[in-house]
Amino acid sequence: MSLFQEDPKNIHNFIRASLPLDPKKLCESVPLPYSEKPGYSAVYRNKYSVDGLITRPHPSLATLFDLHEVAARSQPDSPCFGVRHKQADGTYGPYQWINYQEVYDRKVHFGSGVFFILQNNPYRTNSPVHQKIHYDPQATESPFVLSIFSANRAEWVTTDMACSAYSLTSTALYDSLGAQTSKYILSSTESPIVVSSKDKLKSLIKLKAEDPETLSNLITLVSMDPLDPKTDEALVKYANDNRITLFDFDQVLKLGEINKLPQIPPKPETIYTISFTSGTTGANPKGVLLTHANAVCAVTFCYSNITLPESPTVYCFLPLAHIYERMSISFALSMCAAIGFPQSPSPLTLMDDIKHLRPHFLNLVPRVYTKLEAALKAQTFNSDKPIIKSLFSAAINKKMELQAVEDGAQGKHIVYDQVVQLLRKKIGFDRLIAVTTGSAPISPETLKFIKASLNTGMSQGYGLTESFAGVCTSLKYEANPGSCGAISITTEMRLREVPEMNYHAHDKGGPRGELMLRGPQIFREYFKNPEETAKAIDSEGWFATGDIARIDATNGNRIYIIDRVKNFFKLAQGEYITPEKIENTYLSQFPFIQQLYVHGDPLKTHLVAIVGLDPATVDSYIKRKFNDILSNQDDIVDFFRNPKHRLALLEDMNSSVGGLLQGYERIHNIKVDFNPLTIEDNVITPTLKIKRPIAVKFFKEDFDALYEEGSLIKPDAHKL
The missing domain is CATH 3.40.50.12780 (ANL, N-terminal domain)
Incomplete structure (x- = not known):
């Protein structure tokens, strides 16, 4: 007996003809009337799903098995898996x-x-x-x-x-x-x-x-x-x-x-996977039970946002052990995409693979994009060929200007699009339609530059293992990048007030508080862990994410992730500090660092930090700032052991954040290194979140030394 009431080709064609949804409507969420309760914001849903959350791309598709069946039956001869094999000379051949x-x-x-x-x-x-x-x-x-x-x-x-x-x-x-x-x-x-x-x-x-x-x-x-x-x-x-x-x-x-x-x-309720989260506390990871229904909702979220070419090609780069890539590949299989795999586990082969694969979509993380940004700037803004530098600088700057006019503006230009296409073709991005980023903060300036230099859409998403990855994503062409977009059609949200961190439902500009999610895409329980399940999911089915969000009432109620719950401490003068907000602000505003860990001692009046320099850009910063040429990482670390050099760097970092931080939120002393926060040292998770209870012990000697040295900004600031 046939599994489907309709022919698989008809189902496949129906989905392609019906999706994606209108991005101008999809980028807005609305509060449900009379849904606000004391201590919480209103409940928000996407404008497309106000009357009910959407769970499937088609009524016949309830499980990943269904999606695989339709793909195989509708396009059996289409390329599915691509692999590059090692040749006699040690290089890798074509896919x-x-x-x-x-x-x-x-x-x-x-x-x-x-x-x-x-x-x-x-x-x-x-x-x-x-x-x-x-x-x-x-x-x-x-x-x-x-x-x-x-x-x-x-x-x-x-x-x-x-x-x-x-x-x-x-x-x-x-x-x-x-x-x-x-x-x-x-x-x-x-x-x-x-x-x-x-x-x-x-x-x-x-x-x-x-x-x-x-x-x-x-x-x-x-x-x-x-x-x-x-x-x-x-x-x-x-x-x-x-x-x-x-x-x-x-x-x-x-x-x-x-x-x-x-x-x-x-069946939809069958457990598809147990995805173990690395967590930030150092305890054993929690196993997130995710069903086929959860997975199909995640694929539905992808379908609602992504425009499909006739024969799409994708690159399977991010680790499949993490839910972000599993969502992406589930979607790719359902849309009959050609999926290319890396030639090796090393990220250093990324660009070589892309040249051969020429993908339509890329899902990467911020630190990969910052390296890509530096490489693109080296060939354009910072080229040693004056004509190239002038031409590409004019083209990219003009496209950034045009893309900032309004949401949805692609910045099309009859001349400069052809200039940028030369760059796209050179690096294997000539077929690229869109790129996405997630898992960690990314600078809005990086978003703007990559959109313009590659002449492509770029969206920033948000999700968790517990939500089977993405539950919101920004517009590909957001005029003022930085949001994670509106809540998806598969999920509803609300914010819980956190008064001890000064986040309230009626804050000026829109509610602020802990983001809570509910709907068919959200997990149902942790594996063999009813205690943690009870902590995470309340009696009404709301999952507490632990992330602090701001809902911007001025742009369609889009989501901005600004902090973490419980990531706060008090300084000696009584001020509450939320380190993750501070870290994200510096990282988004100062492009010469790629890691930052802010620490405060309750007996001290100022903050100190561990700074990870961006190896792709810091040498140009040193040349411009100090008129010195250094490229060896050990030499650069030695250079910043000098308090005068550290002070100059710190002053530039503090200047970059402008009025975004209060005076007591600014850093007063730093230790400088390359990649000081590593998974191997167990101070960050594989998704780059800081394990603060472990990290504070790991860097104790460094923090003690920074406090002993005192504030570089105000030499007497450490004295009570």
């Missing part, structure tokens, strides 16, 4: 593609193969977890959790699609979590199988070898890379010695092809 039908077959074979190798596993025991491992076409919930552990690659997405095809729940491990956190995830999910890149196999086996009781349920590893019977003999033995069977991806595909099983379509 090689397999189509949607081939990917469809691989997911079915792999899903079937997973059941085969687990059901016939010699290390299967009488444990409750192992006894649940069996194929049941009538299953209503996943019989086990499958874990995925690798950098972005086609096998990662194939495995994830196979899970959807057989109603299996997946979870992801990633390097930045560390071995102990990986062990915690495997233990808490009781996962019997990990599909992993070959380089991670030994460390996974070692985890079980060191604690066989805790990981007794782990009995199978699947290598995404081929295993050689001779050279990998010791690895296979190591696995078997620890009661683990080891297969490679192709073996599982072949076993599944021979022992093919009918798919088990999930």
Whole structure:
């Protein structure tokens, strides 16, 4: 019997003809009448969904499985996964593609193969977890959790699609979590199988070898890379010695092809994935349970905003272990996009891949865009060729001026568009339609420059793991960039007053307070953690994000993220400080730094900070400011050990924020370095949020030294 009442091609064509929605209407949200309660703002919905939230792009599409089916049936011959292979000379060749039908077959074979190798596993025991491992076409919930552990690659997405095809729940491990956190995830999910890149196999086996009781349920590893019977003999033995069977991806595909099983379509309420958040407290991560209904809502959010070319191409760059990229790839698969994968886990190959792929869309994070901005400026504004410098400066400045006229203004110019196209073509951006950014603050000036220099739309979004990524995004051509746009058609919002931080529902210019979300895109609970669930979701279903937002009543009630709840402390003179707001202000206004960690001591009257310089731009700053030429990072760090040089830098930082900060919110002393906040030191999360309880201990000696030295701005400011 057909899954759909309509032909998949008709469904696909209907969606493409109906979406995206009108951006001029989509960029506004409205307060619902009589929805305001004491201590809260009104409830806001998107102008498109005032009468009811929208959950699907089409009535027939309720799960990711449905989306995959429509894509494969409507365009089976379209390119789906593209991979670059290493050549004899060490370079990587052009993208090689397999189509949607081939990917469809691989997911079915792999899903079937997973059941085969687990059901016939010699290390299967009488444990409750192992006894649940069996194929049941009538299953209503996943019989086990499958874990995925690798950098972005086609096998990662194939495995994830196979899970959807057989109603299996997946979870992801990633390097930045560390071995102990990986062990915690495997233990808490009781996962019997990990599909992993070959380089991670030994460390996974070692985890079980060191604690066989805790990981007794782990009995199978699947290598995404081929295993050689001779050279990998010791690895296979190591696995078997620890009661683990080891297969490679192709073996599982072949076993599944021979022992093919009918798919088990999930229901909307089926758990699609358990996404573990890294968190900012240093405690074990929380597992966010996300259903197929949540995932389809996220795809619906994407469809409502994005204009589709006839045959779209995307680049799978951001880590698939994080929800931002999983949303993006779910959307890409549903729209039959050609998805190109990185040649290696290193971000240094990004631009080379883009030249070969020529994508229509890019999803990146702010620190990648700031590096791109510096590279583009080096070829335009700062070119050593006067004609090039003059021509591109005129073109980009004019386009920035035209794009700032009004919302939606693309800044078209009959001459300068052709000039900018030369730059786009040179770096592989000639087909680019739009780029998006999220996960961390980005300077409005960076947004303006990239839009103009690449002649493309650029939007800033906001979302969380708990909301299956994006729940709002700005206009591609926002005249005055900086907002995260209006709340999406899938979700409603309100703000909770936080009086101790001076945020209220009736503040001038619009409500300010903790952003709260509700709707079908929002998660329902944390995995095996009812206490944290109760803290996060109230009796009315509102999820407290922990982020402080401002709703701007003057521009369609768009959202601005300005702070974090509880990220505040009091200085000795009694002033309350919210460090994240201060950090975001400096980072957005002073382009020569890319990291900032602000700290205050309750016994002191001023703030100190750890500053991470932007390696792409700081040498030009030093040349202009100090008339000195330095390019070596160690030399630059030594240069700023001099208090006079640090003072000059600090004065420029404080000057850049103008009247955006109060006097007591300005920094008085700094330690300067390159990339001082790292995931490896456990002071930031993989999404670049500062783990303040850990960071304050990590930098204690630095902060003590800065307070001992005193204020550079006012030498006697440290005296009470």
